[in-house]
Amino acid sequence: MKLLEHEGLRLLSEAGIPVPSFIVVKSPEEAERAASRIGLPVVLKAQVLVGGRGKAGGVKVVESLEAARRVASELLGSRIRGEIVEELLVAEVVEHVEELYLSIIVDRASNSHLVLASRMGGIDVEELSKNHPEALVRVSIDPLTGLRDWHTRIILKRLGLSSPAGDRLRGIIKSLYNVYTHYNCDLAEINPLSLKSDGELVALDAKVIVDDNAARVRGLKLGREVGAESEASKLGLNYVELDGEIGIVCNGAGLTMATMDLVNSLGGRPACFLDLGGGATAELVYKALKLLSERPHVKVVFLNVLAGITRCDEVAAGVVRIYDELGGAKKIVVRLVGTNEDEGRRILESRGISYFTRMLDAAQEAVKLAS
């Protein structure tokens, strides 16, 4: 799970890494109040998960309360690279003389962790490694031994950073490594890590990708709904996000995979899939269908049930409920066979809801409707 900037900054701060003072807001009035509490000038930053917000106009410094309110109202509700801005970070502006780059990532090629550091921060690491590879320090860490003092010594030496900034960076690398291992991260990145004229370092941005299970075990509390995965996990279901158009709901992992394959082979693209497991109640079927139908990228929901312990009448009742609620706003293709099949079909027919019995026919219909 990818964290928003303010969530990432909070983890960094808890680990002892200096971050600017900030307040998260959802309205222009709150932005103005936050700006006055923090003290002008402040920087307003769109809280979206896509990178490159700066270039896309999602990071704005404002000098007055009036500007804070105006710029906040422009940013809130707008789209940054397709993602709607629902929250802003109002942060203290940190004057700095240099921008560094620091991250730790999983390096699958070498089965190790990789620390990346550079004195050319502010630009993204892809660009950095492509256009200025000489300016990017890469140090591998064996997961069995972990981060050692000699790792940080090599990094400081190659960066040519001396005290007091060097000492501070050493501490920040250790703290970042702690965050990274604590949450089993795929990525923990600070870009830019700003260097102030007095040698102090402050993390101005945070990109953190935590492992969902580690986050759960570690009790990571996020003050927001964290997407469909967590909604589904609250229902005790497994949800997987993909990038196509057809949302797939089945009962059982085997049928789910077979349905994905069939949709793919017919030229359709799954948007996500959700496994209802065995014995789903009408309530659960309804909630699962609701969750998928609310995903913006899902054009068609494809429910494929081969009932064993599950009962078709329960499934049908869930389908009826979502039909009533959506009123045709999203297309749902139903294939239903198995236990209590006759009763299930009777329920659907009595409401004029069409269904398929053959999986192939249903999949073809879903692909057709999605294209």
Ligand code: GDP
């Ligand atoms: P990104 O474009 O999504 O990576 O967003 P960042 O948070 O990294 O912001 C983009 C750029 O805005 C940074 O590289 C900084 O140069 C600048 N910036 C962000 N926050 C501050 C701040 O508090 N003070 C100053 N002076 N610049 C900032």
Ligand code: MN
């Ligand atoms: Mn950044």
